[in-house]
Amino acid sequence: MNLRPGSYLIYSCNPGYKIKGSMDVSCNIEGKWLNIPSCIEIRCQKLSTTSINANCTYNSEWVSCNSPVLPGTSAKLSCRDSYQYESNILSSQRNFARCNENGQWVPEPIRCIPAPLTINVYLNDTNLALRYTSNVTSLIVNGVPAYNVTEFPWHATLYLDVKHIYIVCNYLGLAGNYIRDIAILELMQPFVLSSTLAPVCIDLSSDKAVLEAGATGKVWGFGNQPYRI
Known part of the structure; x- marks a missing residue:
């Protein structure tokens, strides 16, 4: 017609x-x-993330929650290692949700946030230290292995999965006395936090520390060349 x-x-x-x-x-x-x-x-958005573990079923059969799912899909949720439930008294979030006919998860699924890093320690005759042993040879000339590694919690090395390294344009290395020696690493895939991998803590309550003449400190690293401090 x-x-x-x-x-x-x-x-x-x-x-x-x-x-x-x-x-x-x-x-x-x-x-x-x-x-x-x-x-x-109509699809509901995926629920499996780096912070949330989701177990989904559709018509009593397992389906992946790593991609959008059909209405009628049910999901059982939990926080992954080193994450915790976002606490909110007024929150209606649940660890069980269902995809409705409008493509929405109901009730609102849980949200997980990084949990504070906790370290198990033990008390011996001399000090409080992390249960840590090392038989490796020191790579720093005249250095010693770190016995109490809790003194250096944010020192790490990364060899894999680096997609790109962004450095400050004014960084000149040795010629610039290593000023502005900071970089941003873009990874191929996100980190999965665990009991041994957690975000850096930022202390916003204290004033900036000021180094004074005569103060002593420690330097740590993986280098094999002598340095003067």
């Missing part, structure tokens, strides 16, 4: 799909339909 210019149609989608665009479509004076919408499959 041919329709005259000025006619309009009202679009709708089959069950399981939602319309993308305007439902109303009109025919212009040139006899062309304007702004024809499309129907896209």
Whole structure:
């Protein structure tokens, strides 16, 4: 059936799909339909992340929660290692959710945030130290292995998965006395936090420490060349 210019149609989608665009479509004076919408499959967003572990089922069968899922999918949620539930008295978040016909998880799924780093220690005859033993040979000339590694919790090395290294344009290395020696590492994939890998703590309550003449300190690293401090 041919329709005259000025006619309009009202679009709708089959069950399981939602319309993308305007439902109303009109025919212009040139006899062309304007702004024809499309129907896209209804899906709920994925729930598995670096902080949340999700176990999903659809029609009593396991399905992956690493990608969007169909309505009717159920998910059992938990925080991964080194993450904890976001605490909020007024929160309606739950560790069980279901994907409804509108593509929404109900009730609102849990949110997980990095947990504070905790270190197990033991008390011996001389001091409080991390249970740590090392048979490796020191790589720093005249250096000694760190017995109490809790003194250096944010010292690490990274060899894999580095996609790009961004440095300050004014960094000149030895020629600039290593001023501005800081960089941002872009990784191929995100870190998965664990009991041995946690975010750096930032102490916002204390004033900036000021070094005074005569003060002593420690330097740590993986180098094999002598340095004068």
